[in-house]
Amino acid sequence: MQENFSFFNPVRISFGKGILKNVGKIARKYSNNALIVTGKSSMQRSGVLQKLLDILKAEGVGSTVYSGITPNPTCIEIDEAAKMAKDFKTGLIIGLGGGSPLDSAKAVAVAAKGDIPVWDYLKVKAKEALPVITIVSTSGTGSEVNRYSVMTNPATKEKPGFGYECMYPKEAIIDPEIMISMPKYVTASTGFDIFVHVLEAFTGKMKNAFSSAYCMQAFYLLKDNLINAYNEPQNLDARGNMALASALAGLAIDLSGTGIIHALEHPVSGNYPNIAHGAGLAALTVASLRYNISGCKRDFMLIAHHLGIKRAGKTDDEYAYSLIEKTQEILKAIDLNMSLKDLGVEKEALGKIAKEAFATMGFAVQNNPEEIDEKEALKLLELSY
Numbered sequence: 001m002q003e004n005f006s007f008f009n010p011v012r013i014s015f016g017k018g019i020l021k022n023v024g025k026i027a028r029k030y031s032n033n034a035l036i037v038t039g040k041s042s043m044q045r046s047g048v049l050q051k052l053l054d055i056l057k058a059e060g061v062g063s064t065v066y067s068g069i070t071p072n073p074t075c076i077e078i079d080e081a082a083k084m085a086k087d088f089k090t091g092l093i094i095g096l097g098g099g100s101p102l103d104s105a106k107a108v109a110v111a112a113k114g115d116i117p118v119w120d121y122l123k124v125k126a127k128e129a130l131p132v133i134t135i136v137s138t139s140g141t142g143s144e145v146n147r148y149s150v151m152t153n154p155a156t157k158e159k160p161g162f163g164y165e166c167m168y169p170k171e172a173i174i175d176p177e178i179m180i181s182m183p184k185y186v187t188a189s190t191g192f193d194i195f196v197h198v199l200e201a202f203t204g205k206m207k208n209a210f211s212s213a214y215c216m217q218a219f220y221l222l223k224d225n226l227i228n229a230y231n232e233p234q235n236l237d238a239r240g241n242m243a244l245a246s247a248l249a250g251l252a253i254d255l256s257g258t259g260i261i262h263a264l265e266h267p268v269s270g271n272y273p274n275i276a277h278g279a280g281l282a283a284l285t286v287a288s289l290r291y292n293i294s295g296c297k298r299d300f301m302l303i304a305h306h307l308g309i310k311r312a313g314k315t316d317d318e319y320a321y322s323l324i325e326k327t328q329e330i331l332k333a334i335d336l337n338m339s340l341k342d343l344g345v346e347k348e349a350l351g352k353i354a355k356e357a358f359a360t361m362g363f364a365v366q367n368n369p370e371e372i373d374e375k376e377a378l379k380l381l382e383l384s385y
């Protein structure tokens with residue numbers, strides 16, 4: 001029986017090659033004074049930040065830049081940026097970059113409206129936020145279209161996510177030309193993040209007809225384009241299709257959440273901020289799929305179908321299992337076939353990671369299709385080591 005749900009997404013999504021040029025007019029609808037929240041180097045190096053500054057200026061939108069967001073961003077960075085937004089009395093936050101700057105932009109929009117540190121919003125519900133425009137530069141998190149923000153507390157290494165209705169971006173600008181500069185490792189790790197979003201949203205307890213529709217189209221797009229975008233970084237069509245898959249998957253997790261793979265990954269990259277989120281997921285996925293397969297046979301078969309795997313003479317069990325083999329194939333093709341050990345996680349940290357998954361990512365644990373306790377989660381971490 002389908003669980004009850006409601007469906008709401010207020011984000012205006014604009015997609016297309018070269019549409020960055022429209023952002024001046026779009027920004028002006030909201031404010032003539034924006035804070036741009038971005039990372040330390042990629043958008044500077046590719047010239048996109050300068051282009052954005054010029055476009056805003058030409059439309060008479062003043063701007064200030066906060067460029068201190070690190071991958072797996074901290075609450076300290078977000079508080080710093082929120083202080084800037086207050087000091088400069090900005091009426092609009094523009095997130096520019098991958099999931100880290102975009103998640104941060106949404107959190108900054110909340111913190112700039114209040115007078116408590118952003119970390120406190122894990123407990124205190126935020127009711128208002130400055131308007132946010134997301135300009136996405138990776139194809140992975142789906143942060144461009146959803147309300148979630150993930151931040152790390154550097155003192156405790158906790159890495160929870162949070163998201164309130166006021167945190168939906170007003171506008172998402174998805175311009176595949178901005179993604180061309182992604183290095184191969186970033187293409188692979190962010191692209192695999194999409195794959196896990198749709199795996200988890202499609203099989204989780206909170207799945208519903210709408211999220212499943214998004215997932216199916218995302219699987220179909222991932223089928224050819226994940227590996228093509230990896231092998232041909234300049235292929236704008238592959239980049240565009242990956243960007244669409246990212247947005248579809250972002251909408252799917254907004255509706256239906258993630259599962260044990262994300263629950264375990266957050267404490268991995270929380271404790272080891274040098275590990276890319278998608279690489280952490282890659283290490284955890286195969287063992288987690290094996291854990292989940294018995295209760296998800298039909299879903300796994302459907303996913304196998306959408307990934308273009310031939311049924312031939314396979315039994316149901318074999319066809320469901322072919323999803324796991326396909327996942328291993330994809331990981332090899334994009335050079336992400338790595339264990340937690342390969343990524344630099346220490347064996348002694350596994351117990352702490354399992355504990356934190358339950359303490360900070362309980363929502364995702366509960367959404368996992370199979371029940372799982374801390375001991376079983378530790379076992380999954382050991383199998384992924």
Ligand code: NDP
Pocket residue numbers: 038039040041042043046069070071072073097098099100101103137138139140141142143146147148149150178179180181182183186189190193250253277278
């Ligand atoms: P990041 O935003 O962390 O970016 C990863 C790296 O890629 C950075 O070094 C960045 O450089 C660089 N980079 C980004 N875009 C480009 C580009 N076009 N060209 C060259 N280099 C580029 O990666 P993700 O997008 O994977 O975001 C990860 C974060 O998002 C994690 O904190 C994760 O937990 C979170 N997340 C959020 C979700 C949500 O629903 N909101 C869902 C899943 C994950 P620089 O730092 O210089 O910009």
Ligand code: MN
Pocket residue numbers: 141193197262277
């Ligand atoms: Mn993710």
